[in-house]
Amino acid sequence: xxxxxxxxxxxxxxxxxxxxxxxxxxxxxxxxxxxxxxxxxxxxxxxxxxxxxxxxxxxxxxxxxxxxxxxxxxxxxxxxxxxxxxxxxxxxxxxxxxxxxxxxxxxxxxxxxxxxxxxxxxxxxxxxxxxxxxxxxxxxxxxxxxxxxxxxxxxxxxxxxxxxxxxxxxxxxxxxxxxxxxxxxxxxxxxxxxxxxxxxxxxxxxxxxxxxxxxxxxxxxxxxxxxxxxxxxxxxxxxxxxxxxxxxxxxxxxxxxxxxxxxxxxxxxxxxxxxxxxxxx
Amino acid sequence: xxxxxxxxxxxxxxxxxxxxxxxxxxxxxxxxxxxxxxxxxxxxxxxxxxxxxxxxxxxxxxxxxxxxxxxxxxxxxxxxxxxxxxxxxxxxxxxxxxxxxxxxxxxxxxxxxxxxxxxxxxxxxxxxxxxxxxxxxxxxxxxxxxxxxxxxxxxxxxxxxxxxxxxxxxxxxxxxxxxxxxxxxxxxxxxxxxxxxxxxxxxxxxxxxxxxxxxxxxxxxxxxxxxxxxxxxxxxxxxxxxxxxxxxxxxxxxxxxxxxxxxxxxxxxxxxxxxxxxxxxxxxxxxxxxxxxxxxxxxxxxxxxxxxxxxxxxxxx
Numbered sequence: 001x002x003x004x005x006x007x008x009x010x011x012x013x014x015x016x017x018x019x020x021x022x023x024x025x026x027x028x029x030x031x032x033x034x035x036x037x038x039x040x041x042x043x044x045x046x047x048x049x050x051x052x053x054x055x056x057x058x059x060x061x062x063x064x065x066x067x068x069x070x071x072x073x074x075x076x077x078x079x080x081x082x083x084x085x086x087x088x089x090x091x092x093x094x095x096x097x098x099x100x101x102x103x104x105x106x107x108x109x110x111x112x113x114x115x116x117x118x119x120x121x122x123x124x125x126x127x128x129x130x131x132x133x134x135x136x137x138x139x140x141x142x143x144x145x146x147x148x149x150x151x152x153x154x155x156x157x158x159x160x161x162x163x164x165x166x167x168x169x170x171x172x173x174x175x176x177x178x179x180x181x182x183x184x185x186x187x188x189x190x191x192x193x194x195x196x197x198x199x200x201x202x203x204x205x206x207x208x209x210x211x212x213x214x215x216x217x218x219x220x221x222x223x224x225x226x227x228x229x230x231x232x233x234x235x236x237x238x239x240x241x242x243x244x245x246x247x248x249x250x251x252x253x254x255x256x257x258x259x260x261x262x263x264x265x266x267x268x269x270x271x272x273x274x275x276x277x278x279x280x281x
Numbered sequence: 282x283x284x285x286x287x288x289x290x291x292x293x294x295x296x297x298x299x300x301x302x303x304x305x306x307x308x309x310x311x312x313x314x315x316x317x318x319x320x321x322x323x324x325x326x327x328x329x330x331x332x333x334x335x336x337x338x339x340x341x342x343x344x345x346x347x348x349x350x351x352x353x354x355x356x357x358x359x360x361x362x363x364x365x366x367x368x369x370x371x372x373x374x375x376x377x378x379x380x381x382x383x384x385x386x387x388x389x390x391x392x393x394x395x396x397x398x399x400x401x402x403x404x405x406x407x408x409x410x411x412x413x414x415x416x417x418x419x420x421x422x423x424x425x426x427x428x429x430x431x432x433x434x435x436x437x438x439x440x441x442x443x444x445x446x447x448x449x450x451x452x453x454x455x456x457x458x459x460x461x462x463x464x465x466x467x468x469x470x471x472x473x474x475x476x477x478x479x480x481x482x483x484x485x486x487x488x489x490x491x492x493x494x495x496x497x498x499x500x501x502x503x504x505x506x507x508x509x510x511x512x513x514x515x516x517x518x519x520x521x522x523x524x525x526x527x528x529x530x531x532x533x534x535x536x537x538x539x540x541x542x543x544x545x546x547x548x549x550x551x552x553x554x555x556x557x558x559x560x561x562x563x564x565x566x567x568x569x570x571x572x573x574x575x576x577x578x579x580x581x582x583x584x585x586x587x588x589x590x591x592x593x594x595x596x597x598x
Binding site for chain 2: 107116126128
């Protein structure tokens with residue numbers, strides 16, 4: 001198990017990877033990626049039960065599905081640095097003939113990816129299906145998923161949320177990245193959703209908040225708490241309170257950096273705030 | 282010409298149900314999903330005999346398709362079922378991203394396709410589903426003609442690794458293909474040999490094509506009838522070989538002429554061997570309420586329409 005310092009070093013390197021990927025092709029989504037960096041590192045480096053290598057079926061290991069596929073830069077960086085594919089391949093992000101498409105896909109055979117995502121609102125249904133198959137197979141490992149808060153505006157989520165509770169899919173931990181931002185502005189301004197907790201609870205889920213969604217220890221504690229609540233007849237939801245753009249000061253506290261790439265000068269500023277630890281690709 | 286015997290009218294959706302019964306016994310990885318239409322899809326027996334493998338999603342087709350995609354991860358073979366309108370048009374993006382682009386082994390099985398669901402009217406009568414599904418890269422598209430062939434196709438697609446759209450219907454129609462026959466995806470079936478015109482038919486129109494060939498024979502016209510149960514991949518060789526002989530074609534389908542079998546055939550012939558073609562299909566229109574027979578008459582999808590189309594194409598030849 002890595003210690004906290006090692007995990008924080010990992011986080012710093014992933015943040016560098018995120019801004020460098022997006023800068024190189026002048027496109028991509030740094031804001032949500034930076035905000036979820038600690039979550040991905042905690043999940044892949046500490047919490048999930050993972051097998052060596054990658055096979056699509058993922059029997060007897062925990063599975064993860066990214067529903068808000070636009071935060072692919074953080075997903076790719078953490079997958080590469082967790083051993084799924086060579087770190088150098090991050091150089092190909094969003095370029096022609098790459099396995100690292102703008103949004104994640106199984107289509108190019110990138111290890112670590114089990115579903116295409118990008119068109120929003122589909123990931124929870126997929127995670128539910130995978131969770132049901134685990135139960136059929138007598139496989140007691142877990143299914144994790146991540147969703148944007150703005151993404152909850154897609155109706156398919158609520159079909160899935162209803163199904164999961166009604167059918168006691170209790171081997172699923174769905175995390176909502178509650179950063180309060182979406183492309184057009186704050187979620188409150190674009191479409192005020194009221195209390196997300198109250199909604200999930202009303203639908204019959206077991207909900208827990210991780211208030212410090214950019215604190216690796218707090219996330220690990222939250223994920224472990226969520227794990228302890230599985231197998232009890234209810235699907236589990238984590239409300240992860242993050243800050244979009246976290247770790248790069250000028251990208252924080254707003255929606256401006258949802259889908260915008262830094263220029264050369266901005267890249268240097270961002271990198272200066274996140275020291276190289278594991279080695280740049 | 283070779284005669285076919287109707288062993289009794291029965292709906293093609295019951296062929297699907299019978300196929301699922303058999304798969305329930307023979308393929309333990311087959312699971313079924315249904316969005317509140319268990320009886321309409323003839324899945325009652327599968328649900329009763331294999332409750333642990335039957336997933337009732339409620340009236341929520343988008344979630345059903347996404348779940349089906351997820352269920353493949355770990356080795357299940359999900360059959361996601363609904364009416365054709367709700368199994369395709371309503372959930373096109375879910376099929377596109379989570380199933381087709383993701384390359385998932387999901388079987389989308391759709392009843393009540395076309396006009397012949399009858400009185401429910403145009404909201405339920407999808408005439409665009411073949412086009413929607415065939416445009417998706419990697420999707421296999423199958424439209425069997427009767428109970429026996431639907432049952433055989435239902436069983437055969439379990440052993441095909443990849444997404445499939447299987448389309449069938451509600452009305453009782455003649456059952457004339459071989460019972461427990463083998464179904465080969467993509468392999469067109471020559472039903473009648475002929476030399477003057479090629480009739481390519483799919484789904485419910487295959488029986489009408491056989492009736493038309495008989496009527497034409499009485500007028501001294503020799504029609505070749507081929508059952509194109511697989512729209513994609515199309516059996517190019519069977520079609521081109523027949524056209525080489527007859528030099529004209531009539532395509533027949535319970536679907537819009539845009540996007541359907543006829544259009545696939547036009548594309549094949551334009552590239553390889555252009556000949557005159559007539560379309561027995563709906564003409565860029567929605568349907569309406571009525572009995573199946575009334576609708577097929579009004580929209581030009583019956584035996585008489587095929588005979589007329591043959592006469593038109595022969596006049597141009």
